[in-house]
Every structure is written in C-alpha cells, then in structure tokens.
Amino acid sequence: MLTRGNRKLGRNRIWSFTLPSGTPDTCPGITPTCQRHCYATALEQFRPTAAARYQQNLALTQRRDFATRMRAFLVAHAVRVVRVHVGGDFTSERYASAWCRVIRKSPGVQFYFYTRAWRVAEIKRVIDRMAELPNCRAWYSVDRDTGIPTDVPERVRLAWLATAPDDRPPPEVHLVFRIRRLRSLPVPSDGPTICPTETPRSSERAVTCERCGHCWRPSPGGRTPLTLVYPAQEEVPSARTVA
Secondary structure (H helix, E strand, O other): OOEEEEOOOEEEEEEEEOOOOOOOOOOOOOOHHHHHOOHHHHHHHHOHHHHHHHHHHHHHHOOOOHHHHHHHHHHHOOOOEEEEOOOOOOOOHHHHHHHHHHHHOOOOOEEEEEEOHHHOHHHHHHHHHHHOOOOEEEEEEEOOOOOOOOOOOOOOEEEEEEOOOOOOOOOOOOEEEEOHHHOOOOOOOOOOEEOHHHOOOOOOOOOOHHHHOOOOOOOOOOOOOOOOOOOOOOOOOOOOOOO
16 A cells, blocks of 8 residues: 655655556646656656555546545554655545545644646545645646646745756746756756755755655644654564555
8 A cells, every 4th residue: 555665755655646647537637747747757667566555556546435444544553654656646536635635634644746737627626635734735736837826825845847947837836846957957056945855965865755855754834743753763563555
C-alpha cells in the first residue's frame, strides 16, 4: 500500500502512495508539458516490478473500503508524514473524497500532494476541502500549458514545472521544479524557491524532502498547530499490505 521513503524523499519519515502515471485515466489534469517530461512514467518503464505494484494500488483505490484500509495502514505503521501520489493523481471525485476522509480522520499525520486534477471542477472542489484541513499541504501543479489558475484558495500553493532555461514562472508561483537537464544551472537570485533537491549543490548537501520540509511541514498560520515528533532512534515497521 504505502512505501517508506526513497532517495529523494529520504529513508525514514515520509511514506508515499503511488499510482500509474502519464494517461488521462490516472492523471485527469494532464498537460502536454507534464506528459512529455513525466519522471514517474519513465520510472515505470524501467522498473516493471514497481509498475505492477502501482497497478495493484490503482485496484485498491477502486475498493469501497479503500479509506478504511488506508487508515488501518497508517495506524499499524505509526506513519507520521504521507506524500499522496509520487506518481498518478486524484482520478475521480469519489477517489479524492476517500483521501479527504483519510486526512480528516488522521489528525496526527501530515499529508501533502501536488496535483493537476484542480483542472477538473468536481475534483477541485474536493482538493480545496482537503487544503482546508490543518494537517494537509496542497500544491496545485502548474506549467506553461495550464497558466495560473483563476481560483486559488488561501491555503493552496503553486508549484511550477520549468522545462527550459527561459521558462521563468509567473510571480504567483511559490515553488519551482526543474527537469533533469536544468538542475545543473545556477539558482537565480530572485524568484520563487527552487526545489533544493534539484539544484547543483543538492548532492553535496545530501538534501532530501524529509530534511527540507518546505513542501510538507504545516503551513504558518494553520488553524491548528501540528506537532510532529521523530525520536532519534525511531523504529518503524517495513511497509506491507494490510490484510
């Protein structure tokens, strides 16, 4: 179900849930730009075992008890941070609503996600409800094709996908992701934050998402402060599917 960590996320704090990527069925807000540069699709092509696991996850999302099973997994593994969708996206209003229930009923877990499904009106309504929950950080994914949304809730942030050296994000953007061939370029002195894992010094600084926290830590001004406690020698069981 959930997988604990990877090279970018870090190895301990962050668990993730992933679906197949790169098609309108699993990425309903897909754009030509994100489809052309999708790292998750490339990963699935070279790792058939992972791709098979993502298909299994997709089947789980179609079960009526998905939210119950997810909650059971979070409790069984003492999960404290979840990235929803390393690959894939909210496929439907029903599926997004299931995650909304999970987040609402898991106040001790911090959730975060990037999504282009805001481009689908009925899914956007649910995403915006999730963004209102104090233990959720919601990011609309944007690029040259989407432009800047006209309706961005106060607690939602914008993450821009830069695909060329001259691909400068609009001023409304809060975070920039860069495709691989741009990551060796210097970091501009102005503009929004560039994901620290995608800068020239990321390897020497051993940057990971769990150490950075820019995307997932509770937002300043959240209605209810969330305290995350990570003992130095915390032991968390390995991921396994809840029966």
